[in-house]
Amino acid sequence: MELPLSTIVEGRVWNLHTLDFKTAEGRFSTYFYAISDEHAVAIVEEIKETASWGGQVLAFMRADGEGRDHG
DSSP states (O other): OOOOSEEEETTEEEEEEEEEEEETTEEEEEEEEESSHHHHHHHHHHHHHHOOOOOOOOEEEOTTSOEEEOO
16 A cells, blocks of 8 residues: 655645554554644644554555455
8 A cells, every 4th residue: 555645635735654653562653644743743642542443454445436455
């Protein structure tokens, strides 16, 4: 899966940031978009306060509407 380094939403540029974390199984990363470094830090704090497990990803939908199944 490829993610754009930035995207424009309602006229604002949102840049791709990483969220790095570690568990007993090792170190991992995930990605999210934010409008600035300060905004990214605030999002990480919100994630820390509100995160919950959402289930296994069975498929994803690309922005152009084409789906890809990874099962």
